[in-house]
Amino acid sequence: MATPSPPPPPQPSSSSPITQSSSAAQSQSQPPSQPPQPNPAPLPRFVENDPARTGYDPSLKWWMNYFRILTGRVTREGVEHYREDRYKANEARDCARCEQDRAYLFKYSPTIRFLRDKVAALNGTLDETNVVCRRCPARVAEDGRVVRQGGGFSPDHGILICANEMRDRSHLEDTLAHEMVHAWDHLRWKVDWMGGHDLRHAACTEIRASMLSGECRWTRETMTRGNWTLTQQFQNCVRLRAIQSVMARATCRDDVHATKVVNEVWDSCFADKRPFEEIYR
Structure with missing residues (x-):
């Protein structure tokens, strides 16, 4: 592949669940003579709910708050707090459904099975031990944007699927395939x-x-x-x-x-x- 080569991560450590074959990582990309200087953006933060400001009152029944949202008495920030509280309440249900769909996809999805086999060909392993379903809290950036994610890949830990953000099995399949491509790139290139x-x-x-x-x-x-x-x-x-x-x-x-x-x-x-x-x- 012409420079720049596809995705390159640090070599996996011995404790990494995504191991690398001895023949992998042969491509070497030359870093620029003057690499960009880090300019870390502020990390997303949690914002505490204030019912007087947002209109969302956690002490009320969920359906009462839902009605307040429908009638326009809750701010956009309040809607996000309501959404997060419902995710917490339904965490066990969401994770169980995610794990069930994950098992189905590893068994029946042509795309997921193909990528799993290609990762295995590079001496990597992706299964229920390092493809995990968890609830992922949203955060609010300094500019007020709500930051959400559907999943993520870590060379040292594996793949995270945000169970609370998955709409259905098809959405989970897209998210899992996305992260599995990252895993393959991690094993294939530096x-x-x-x-x-x-x-x-x-x-x-x-x-x-x-x-x-x-x-x-x-x-x-x-x-x-x-x-x-x-x-x-x-x-x-x-x-x-x-x-x-x-x-x-x-x-x-x-x-x-x-x-x-x-x-x-x-x-x-x-x-x-x-x-x-x-x-x-």
């Missing part, structure tokens, strides 16, 4: 996940994961996100999601920086469909 030397690595793995997972297919965009664009819809979705993910890296300065990095690697990384032969989802 990926700098956080962009300590080169954000192009992070941009490349995010482009590939969004492209190959199915999360940007036309039916998902139209039915779930209400995007009925007929031209360049797929490319625009992949690009946007890659930019958003790169922005979450501490060394990314802003959206302009993230867009520039994604554009730099776009042609080579969007053309790289490995370990698939084509885009099937």
Whole structure:
């Protein structure tokens, strides 16, 4: 693959559940002579609910608060607090459903089974021990944005699926496939996940994961996100999601920086469909 090569993370430690074969990580990318200086953005924070400010009162029955939301007596922030409290109340149910869907997908999903086998071919293992379902709390960024996630990949721990954010089994399949592409990239290349030397690595793995997972297919965009664009819809979705993910890296300065990095690697990384032969989802 032409430079920059696909996603590169640090070598897995001996305690990592995602192990690496001796033949992996042969590609070496040269870091820029002057790597971008870290400019860590403030970490997302929890915001305490104030019923007098938000209109959401946890002491009331959930259906009473729901009625207050429907009648416009709860602020947008209050709605988020209500949502988080309902997630806490339903945590056991959500995690149980997530684990059931995870087992189904590992058994019957062609995409998930294919990626699992490709990870295994690189001496990696993905199963119920390191693909875990958990409730993921939302946080509020300094600019007031609500930060949510559907899942995540860690070279040292495996894959996290945010059970409370999964709408259905299809959504879980897209999320799991996205993170499994990251796992494959981690074993296949030396990926700098956080962009300590080169954000192009992070941009490349995010482009590939969004492209190959199915999360940007036309039916998902139209039915779930209400995007009925007929031209360049797929490319625009992949690009946007890659930019958003790169922005979450501490060394990314802003959206302009993230867009520039994604554009730099776009042609080579969007053309790289490995370990698939084509885009099937």
